[in-house]
Amino acid sequence: MRKGLMMLVGLLLLSCSKPEEGCLDIRATNFDATADESCCCTYPVLRLLLSHAAGSVFHSPDSVYVNDAGQSYRIMGVDYFLSDVALLVEGTGWVRVSDSLTVTLEDGSILTVDDDILHVSRNQSSYSVGTLLTEGVIDSISFRIGLIPDLVSVDPEAFPADHPLHSPPDVLVDPTGGFGSVAVKLIAPAENGDTLTWSAALSTRVTLDVGQTVLTGYDVEIPMTVDYLQWIREEDVAQPSVINVTDWMARIALSFRYGNL
Template sequence: MSNNNGINFPNWFWGVAALLLLHWGCYQDVEGCLDVRAANFDVSADVACLDCCTFPELELIFQHRAVRSGDTLNFNYDSIFYLTGFPANPFRIEQIRYYISEVVLETTAGDLRVQDTIKLFKQNSSDLQGTPYIDDFLLVDRDFPSTYAVGTILGTGTVNAIRFRLGLSDVVRQTDPDKVTGGHPLALA
């Protein structure tokens, strides 16, 4: 067989070319997560999927201890504690429970915050829309030691430090707990 330029191609060439064209013509795009920040990023995917990406969640574990000059003191209930230099003033811890909010990861690429949001409603307000806030509220309770899920973090970089507010801002403290979804740290129990 020859083409218009007078070059002859063997018959097997045309057979291989036809097979290659058929193979490429039957290829179907692979759908998957194409967001490199996702835990399930799929480098072999051709088409981005809708809502299939899963992102890392920040989890914190709190250990209730005091460390001073190499000594570690566990905060156990019904134990009597003495402060160095104040032996006449012993104290006892009956309960430890506190809020954590405004969680920030300090990374080499910049500060990262939780992506999740929640609408909060002020007490005694006629506001029907609510105000969106970053949902990084935790109620840490010494009675229930566990891992606390803070929320979804998007970003890159090496984590250098974590910072957070111990407690709630003045504005968030005015939230109506009756209007917060049950099970949320800001809701009534």
């Protein structure tokens, strides 16, 4: 009799217990198979890990570099927009982050684009692109240095206050109107030289082989190295006004490679 009463009390207590909340979506980073009710899922993020290099070593603004013409210079700063990011996943095709951005244009029309825009500078190495739901082997990554054409002329005030395009650095604002793509600040010659800023409003596309496996429910971190010496190697630092911007952007695209320094 007593044993039966104890079992009954136990069943009553079990039936009155509060259901355990947790994430029941296997794609989430906090998936919990023991939960009773689904709640509060956190999904994987695509993150780019950039090594800022000068040849085979990390770039330093204090270091003196020499280009192919024997001209000395120092790279004091680098700024550029990186956007339009896509991963080629084996058996799936091209995948992108799920985050989107909606802005109201001056004529009142609405523009919706992928919210994967990054302002890259020498002072930061880890960049969160956005939420990404995928699995399998990543064959390659493709991205744009600069912005898609639809965004180039949008008023910065149209973007949220915490967005990279709301308050861009002056070097990434095109003097003729709109956003620039890339800018690099130099001192040339290295000793007691002038401070020069090279910039371009053109965008260029970069595609790199990856060969990296991602599992369901895990963040995706893509390591890359960018060699800033390649940006300057063939240019005449004494005459930046004669730079062929198209050729320069092509060399910038070739300065990226997959993997850490």
